[in-house]
Structures are given as structure tokens and as C-alpha cells.
Amino acid sequence: MMLTPVELETVIFRxxxxxxxxxxxxxxxxxxxxxxEFLYRENNELKAKLDEVQTKLEQYVQKEETLRNALVLAQETAEEQIGSAKLKADIIVKEAQFQAEQMKGRVKDDIQLEIQKLTWLKSQVDLFKCQFKSFLNTLLTTAEQELDLNIVWEHLQRNPYQKSGVEPAVKEAAATAEEAPETGVPQSSNQS
Structure with a gap:
């Protein structure tokens, strides 16, 4: 036990x-x-400061422990969230791939349908062309057999001042065409 300064002052020697x-x-x-006395006061002040520092140190140790626990918890939470995010990302990717495959199938079906429509339209166009060519050939053959324009031209040259000179010429050409044998070759009296 340490003596106090007061005790030192009151010591009496025999x-x-x-x-x-x-x-x-x-x-x-x-x-x-x-x-x-100076050392005693300084010692008491240092003890008080030491107590204060130890109290703060304990607080810091507690805070450190709390922070360490929080850090561990944050790491675990982050790892869980990363795992969850990866799982969600995998699900989203798989859903997107599935939807892409479905869409690809629908587009493929649509393309096949459009190809079928185009094939049908092409066949209709080819049929129309054949029918139209046949119709035009028939018209041409009929026109060549029934009307020889050279006759109409000759009639117009003979009667240039006739009011309706075309009608009699057409009638005369038609009559001539009826008299001519039907060979499919145009009849003309004047070949230029």
C-alpha cells in the first residue's frame, strides 16, 4: 500500500x-x-486516464466485434444475394431461350405459310399468263381471220370523201373474210 503525501508530512521520528x-x-x-505529492497526483491522474482508456478500449473492442459480426453477416448476405441473383439470372436466361425458341418456331411456321401463299400466287400468275396468252392468241387469230385491214385501207383509198368510210370498209373486209377459206393464215389482197 502506498503512503499518501499527508501521511508523509505527519511522520514523526523519535x-x-x-x-x-x-x-x-x-x-x-x-x-x-x-x-x-507530485508523483502521487500524477499517478492518480494516469490511473484515471488508464481507466478511461481501458473503458474506451473495451468499447472499441465491442465495436470491433460488432463490426466483425456485421461484416460476416454482410458477407453471408452478399453471398446469398449473389447466389440468388445468379439463380434468377439463370432462370431469366432459360425463359428467354425458351421464348426465343418458341418465337423462332412461330416465325418458321409463318415463313412456311408465306412460302406456300407465294407458291400458290405464282401458280395463279402462271395460270393467268397462260390463259391470257391463249386469250390474246385467240383474239389475234380471230382478228386475222375476220378482218383484213388491207381491205379496209383499200376501201378508204377508193372512197376518201365518203362520210362514214370506215364502216363499209369493215363490212367489206368481213365479207371477204367469210368468203376466204379458214386456214388460219391472214388473207390480204395487197401485201406491202
Whole structure:
């Protein structure tokens, strides 16, 4: 146990036969008491500061432990979220691939349908062309057999001032065509 400065000041020495000089002892004791008082106060202040620092250290240790636990929890949560996000991403990718395959199938079916429609339309166009060619050939054959324009031209040259000169010429050409044998070759009286 440590003596207090007050206890040091109140110490009384007994005198012996050959004692010390009282004044020197008292002066020395006074100086020791002053130094000891300074050291005692400093020691008490340091103890108080040490207690304060230890309290803060304990608080920091608790905070560190709390932070460490929070960090571990945050890491676990982050890992869980990463795992969950990867799982969700995989599901989204698989759904997108499935939808893409479905869409691809629908587009393929639509293309096949359009190809079928185009094939049908092409066949209709080819049929129309054949029918139209046949119709035009029939018209041409009929026109060549029934009307020879050279006859109409000759009639118009003979009667240039006739009011309706075309009608009699057409009638004359038609009559001539009826008299001519039907060979499919155009009849003309004048070949230019």
C-alpha cells in the first residue's frame, strides 16, 4: 500500500542517542513530500486516464466485434444475394431461350405459310399468263381471220370523201373474210 503525501508530512521520528539533525531531516522530508505529492497526483491522474482508456478500449473492442459480426453477416448476405441473383439470372436466361425458341418456331411456321401463299400466287400468275396468252392468241387469230385491214385501207383509198368510210370498209373486209377459206393464215389482197 502506498503512503499518501499527508501521511508523509505527519511522520514523526523519535530521537535517539545519536540522532540526526532535525532540520536536515525535516528539509529532506519536505522535499520528498513535495516530490511524492507530485508523483502521487500524477499517478492518480494516469490511473484515471488508464481507466478511461481501458473503458474506451473495451468499447472499441465491442465495436470491433460488432463490426466483425456485421461484416460476416454482410458477407453471408452478399453471398446469398449473389447466389440468388445468379439463380434468377439463370432462370431469366432459360425463359428467354425458351421464348426465343418458341418465337423462332412461330416465325418458321409463318415463313412456311408465306412460302406456300407465294407458291400458290405464282401458280395463279402462271395460270393467268397462260390463259391470257391463249386469250390474246385467240383474239389475234380471230382478228386475222375476220378482218383484213388491207381491205379496209383499200376501201378508204377508193372512197376518201365518203362520210362514214370506215364502216363499209369493215363490212367489206368481213365479207371477204367469210368468203376466204379458214386456214388460219391472214388473207390480204395487197401485201406491202
Amino acid at each position: 530521537r535517539g542517542m545519536r540522532g540526526y539533525k532535525v532540520r536536515e531531516v525535516q528539509s529532506f522530508m519536505s522535499q520528498i513530500s513535495t516530490d511524492y
